[in-house]
Amino acid sequence: MAHACVSVRRARPLLGTFDEISVCGDDQSRIDRALDAAFDTVAKVHGLMSFHQADSDVGRLNREAATRPVSVHPWTFQVLQTALALHDRTAGLFDITIAPVLQDRGLLPRSRSDRGPGPRRIAMAETVALLADRRIRVRGGTTIDLGGIAKGFAVDRAADALKSHDIACGLVNAGGDLFAFGKHSHSVHIRDPRDPRRCLCRVDVAEEAMASTGIGFDPLRSVRTSGSAIIDPRSLQPVDRIIGATVRAASCMIADALTKIVMIDPTGASLLLDHHNASAMMVLADGEARVTPNWKGAASLAA
């Protein structure tokens, strides 16, 4: 009997967005098992790293790690390690403790016990300590938010779950942060941050991750775009010079984090992009788009 290759697409509401997984294979029951495992993996990362859930690792860290070391899941520890390394490499521009500023701007819920004075800024390396046995200590008054990196990590783990179920070709797309693996390339449209009704361009992704960040757009609230959710730790103000960034890298966790760094400091980010063999596209507030020289796709050099 010939083995017909079937293509299956499913979506579930996870990570605060629509998590879509497409796979192809020749065995429907294997595909079903792989999809369930991949969605379960995303749900697990969500449960560990959600800022909003009190019983997540992040919730426990924010509640207890200032008074005693808190033990976290290996995945949470891995994400924190990566976040601290990026913090070091960017001289503090990538900062998972910027949450109080987001809370002040109404972008994250404020907990009842958290009604202190305005945010204080201390270097993150001094506020978050990774201890032996995956235990974490934080300085009092510190709030951790892995929103800038955990979604990419979840996408990576979901792709791993598919591969471990012998899926040879697939795409995991969590609200625009995605990872493609296998012999097929996947066509991805990048939304224009100035006008979400339009796409900026179409690129083909294969064996790589891609993540995008843009200024918040809420058509239900205003015709104009609302404030950015990316805060520059130097000024504590939302980024407004860059309105969108897309990064392609080998891992979605790195791509996800790098989009924030590009938004905050594109010049400084270029070294880091180089270090991670990543390429990027960004859109300036006046609509001008720029790419790194290694960006694959229809680049025009009209400098």
Added chain:
Amino acid sequence: MDWIRWTAPAVAVAATAAPAYAVQYLSVADAQKKAFPSATRFVDSGDGHAWKAQAGDKLLGLFVVDRVIGKHLYIDYAVALAPGGQVSRVEILEYRESYGGDVRSPSWLAQFVGKSNSSNLKIGADIRNISGATLSSLHVTEGVKRILAAYGSRVR
């Protein structure tokens, strides 16, 4: 590594307007089977969008289909409730998305009318995957809570 100016090719500009699209992920029947693989029958509870999943006479859980508005258009989704009343699975059945004025035009909406489960509902030409500002699934999450409140006690 320096940044270089990027200009969209003229052909790309013409081809990328209005990313309105729709995807059918699962039919109601397929979603039922996947949520309750051992069920032998699904008994309509009478309101047309909730079914008791049964293996013979044994109650396996409840399967509820609902619809919420996304950005502008409806999202159909299904919730499977376990016998304890807890959510065991939430699956998107059909997703439609569009920004902007074209949604209000009857001719645009007419594209969705009469589509069977097997129809290809992809509207925006070759748009399959979009990267960009994240779309919130908040309305689905709220819908799941409503379903729990309305149906959770029926499976306990």
